[in-house]
Amino acid sequence: MNRDAHTDAHVHMRLISDPRYLSGARELVTALARRLGFDETTGCQIALAVDEALANVMRHGYEGATDRPIWIDIWPLEGGGLRLMIEDEARQVDPDKIKGRDLEDIKPGGLGVHIIREVMDVAKFERRPEKGMRLTLEKRLPEGKPAGASAGERACGDV
């Protein structure tokens, strides 16, 4: 099945698992989040979560291979907010076993899942029917905040 031809996402992007493209994905997500009504701080937080998710796919799913596909689909949420879906063709793992390392065990790496869950309202890992994994992320706009573009631009800096 041609993955790129079967989506109703408002934004659909395919990139290869090369870390050079992480910054581009972050910038896209930040800009779209802002257009969907999030303030700049939340937009940067969402971009950080996506960055961690993509880095996990590249580092662990594809074990550093830089030529494998990753798809990012984005939809606005009814009532305000956004849904992102990140899919890959990496080795499948039990979604129930995807959890961040014990935070008392202080050592580098392995905190992407913690960061994703802290930032996003929903973070659901599942196996794709064909192959690979799928991560669905959702972030709702705060109550009472109308959907729509927020004004101004500001760089997130090093997320």
Added chain:
Amino acid sequence: MRRETLTMALFTAALSSGCGGGPKASFDSPDPLERTLAIGQAARATRLNDEQLRELIESLDSVDPAERLYAIRTLERETGQTLGYRHYDPEYVREAAVEQWVQWWSTRGGPVADTTGGDGS
């Protein structure tokens, strides 16, 4: 706040220093692994000394999200406060909170006694 600026601010406020810095766990290392190990060493201390607190505040400004997360968790455990710092905020938001931490550190009455028995790194 850039690391160099933060380092300068903290050193200006510092009344003492005493970080020995081991080869495997060092806040001064350019290697995130060694800096994170240093945070782990600090986190295991029963009470943080002044230098460890200063180093942890510096780690709040790290480009490594994991280092920031561990640093604020350790500081919160020690002091019971975050001063508004969130490790996942963008840099320009974190800067303001780091300033709060620098202010807190520099106005808290000078160095505290080292009760950890460690070398502070």
